[in-house]
Amino acid sequence: MDPWSARGIDEEDYERLIKEFGIERIGEIERQKLIDNRFIRRKIIFGHRSLDDIFKAIEKKQPWAVMSGIKPSGPFHLGTLTTALEIVEFQKMGAKAYYCIADIESWEDNGIPYEEAEEAGVDNLADILALGLDPSPDKAYIWRQSKEPIVKDVCFKVGRLLTQNMVNAIYGEKRFGLYLAALIQVGDILLPQILDAPQPTIVPVGIDQDPHIRLTRDLTRRYYKDIKEDEKIVRDAFFLPGATYHKLLTGLDGTDKMSKRNPNSHFTFNEPIDSIIKKLKGALTGGRKNKKEQQELGGEPQKCMIYKILTYHFEEDDEKLADDFEKCVKGELMCGEHKKECIEKVVKFIENHQKKKEKLIDKAREILKIG
């Protein structure tokens, strides 16, 4: 699995990942505890590491952190929306949010200079603010990798522990800069514990980002142990950063993964409305050959991108969602009609979002200290 590639992951792969890489399944117990979280409730988040630490912190009313970030290489889209909403939801549950603008990664991976990444960073931050992230200092810390000494420091410190064989095993052979970006990301994930205090941290990510989580946990275990002076612990060992893993949305047009390469596979939040509508009209459905067969056999919502994006993002009402699923399977709901309804919801969401976001651009500039 490669965090920088655009390959998709199918159902069997999820099972394999759970078995081979020690990702824990979100069972009914965990699900009930987090039932307010849409992504957990709808089983979009299917796995985790070290969620138990978070539950303990919540029970004991101790501080805990949610950390994630965005690579400022373009506007928000449905994929980045998932992570962003996950952060917002965990913040609402009581976590302090740590949000990183990964401009070192956008340079190493996409060749975007820091100065060019500023604009995208501001835009991205305004998006997540519009989605409800509370930026007040006691509830959030937001940084740019290129301007944050803490993360660079971690990169060098843990770099001593990393061998060629390890990076090859985790990432395969890549440009050297990508390995550096991976170590910077270790810094991002540890920042909450360095900046504030050792505390359970959850990193909500797409399953393709698990290599970064594994690397971070490995290096944390070895480097950030108890520090003792005269047999007295002067700094507690860090918590191993945890993660939640969500399933990745596939391309609207039925291709493997939403990717920048393929504009029909996704739409962005900055895109003209009619372009978004056009793409949604062309989305893959689970419909049958014709109306008659649809009525007789029913549709296949598992394959349907309209159903999927409604589940992920655009249908607030669980009952309505379950209802439509039923109707589709029974052949009572026609794809054309369903699509039209979905388009209306998406357009409404985007228009509403744009309005909120516009007012937050200046705020985003101020937070990132970009003039």
Place this chain on the structure above:
RNA sequence: GGGGGUGUAGCGUAGUGGCAGCGCAGUGGUCUCCAAAACCAAAGGUCGUAGGUUCAAAUCCUACCACCCCCA
């Protein structure tokens, strides 16, 4: 530091001096409740860049750039 290789449409490639082609993707159409699939059609190019040789250069020469491999 030295040696070798590659560079052609978004991607993958053919083309050893004589009209730059093919597959996939993308676009339009037929079909479909909408899509997909299938079928039909049209489009897409500074042949890495800059010079040179030649009546004629993707093709030969020189330099540069990018990427890959090998040796020290």
